[in-house]
Amino acid sequence: MGNMEDRLKQAFLEMKRQVALDIVEKMIHSDADPLLILGTCREAMEEIGNKFETGEFFLSELIHSAEVFKAISKMLEPHLISREEQEDTAGVVVFGTPKGDIHDLGKNIVATMMKAQGFRIHDMGVDVPPERLVEEVQRTGAPILALSALITPAFVSIEAAISLLEKNGLRERTFVIIGGGVTTEMARKELGADAQTLDPTKAIRLCRHYIERESRLSTQ
Amino acid sequence: MIQETMSRQERFETVVALETPDRVPVMPLMTAFAVRAQGMTQGEGWRDVDKGFKAMLDTFNDLGGFDKLYKPNLFWPMIGGRFCSTPVRVLIPGRQLPEDALNQIDEKELFSRDDYDKLAALGWNAFWDEQYPIMSGGRTIEQLAASQNRLLDHYVQEVEAYHSQDISPLFGAYVDSTTMAFSMARTLTQFTMDLYEVPEKVKAAMDASCDDLIQNALDVISVTKIPLVFIVLERGSGFYYRPEIFEEFEWPYLQRYVDAFLSEGLTPWFHFDTDWGLNLPYLKQLPKGKCVCDLDGTTDIFKAKEILGGHMCISGDVPASLLTLGTPEQVREYCEKLIDEVGRGGGFFLTTGCECPVDAKFENVKMMIDVAKTYKGKH
Secondary structure, three states: OHHHHHHHHHHHHOOOHHHHHHHHHHHHHOOOOHHHHHHHHHHHHHHHHHHHHOOOOOHHHHHHHHHHHHHHHHHHHHHOOOHHHHOOOOEEEEEEOEOOOOOOHHHHHHHHHHHHOOEEEEEOOOOEOHHHHHHHHHHHOOOEEEEEOOOOHHHHHHHHHHHHHHHOOOHHHOEEEEEOOOOOHHHHHHHOOOEEEOOHHHHHHHHHHHHHHHHHHHHO | OOOOOOOHHHHHHHHHOOOOOOOOOEEOOOOHHHHHHOOOOHHHHHHOHHHHHHHHHHHHHHOOOOOOEOOOOOOOOOOOOOOOOOOOEEEOEOOOEOOOOOOEEEOOOOOOHHHHHHHHHHOHHHHHHHHHHHHOOOOOHHHHHHHHHHHHHHHHHHHHHHHOOOOOEOOOEEEEOHHHHHHHHHOHHHHHHHHHHOHHHHHHHHHHHHHHHHHHHHHHHHHHOOOEEEEEEOOOOOOOOOHHHHHHHOHHHHHHHHHHHHHOOOEEEEEEOOOOOOOHHHHHHOOOOOOEEEEOOOOOHHHHHHHHOOOOEEEEEEOHHHHHHOOHHHHHHHHHHHHHHOOOOOOEEEEEOOOOOOOOOHHHHHHHHHHHHHOOOOO
């Protein structure tokens, strides 16, 4: 089986979707542990993310691998005993495109990458009013609110969501990260978010660091 | 105020030719901003072409005038021109969107992977003649053509009205690059998968489409009589794809565009959305002093000056977030920096990074224009 895992990882790295799907099919038929298959996919996605950060890979490779990961996750779904098995422990994220903006390409790529890295994503879709975003943070207890924007009308909604977090006593425990073409460091400061990036892998790293830091603080 | 010794058109031609103008030319790429600046909803501007036209003109005058007008109205070229771009569905404020929302593109798969062979056999125009009625939900190709022609006629009338007031609209035609056109038709995700999985089919379809896209732009120019082609580039950049993909699927066709447009005496204007930093060195292969490299704030414009200075005019790049959230003083500082560094030695056009945001502060846009009219730069 070890060889199959290596080949699966290789197929991810070489952008061979059909090869990856065929290997997973064979592994399922050979009664391989679905969690092991999922784990191998996650390792591959992590390696692709690392290669993106070093400039060896490009956004297109993130897009391709995210599609392969989505297809494999779907294949594995019936074989996982409960949904919780494929959902994870890395952290919970409420993710949306704020009201005033209906673009979702960036959001979808980052959300899939995050899922592949073990985050549980509550995807709120596009044009989401600030009240809905904050309600979801409250309902799920998510420590992270991720907002993606391509046009400036979304700024008003981001600011309103952050202000609502404060009003509801959630701001202290919520890491607000913004991204998307129109966001800048200046926008982050003006809107009161905690982090901003245009880089999907950096977004994941920032969220992971936040979760790890909070977890360290809570055990002290 | 800097003493002006050139007309607006002379100033523009001077910077394209990489020479030093009397002052740096300036232009906010405004559409939705102008409508809001006149206290109208976006829906009002879209429903009534006369109101949209008046909003552009009044805002142009309220801002004290500037060197080129990006568009004379809201609608063109989002719709006009026979297949100069992918026939995407544009969601309109007050119709499919809330009354004061921005118009947005409804990006969907307009043809399937299986259709590449058909595209390769038919070419861009004949393919859409067949495909448009299938994907448009019942709208016929004749209806589309009638709508495009009506809007083009309207555009020409508006251009004439502007010319009579010494205002020159920027572009004569608007055309997608091949990668942009195909990516919009397949969606970014599916097109990316195609590039990895059926590259030879994509290539054959592009080979068959390039000349049609060029000819469509030339046909529009023959009507508008404005010698500038606005080439929309976003999806082929190094932000998305490795240089090998750019070299195969974007660069050869862009070179063909440039050759064709220059041979007709037209100025190719490259509207580069997203980060094109990795691709800029290729532009040095194009003829010197003939094209414009228009950046949206995500490509490092100062680095672009290092690469393209003395070879290609650079346009840009006051960021949307600065115009929306910043102060006039911050806008002044950034514009002065652009004039000092990117404007050094000429070949620079001060513009907004992509479109002027709808919610930009009026005083910030005014400041950008005033800086160009008053600040000579350190050089």
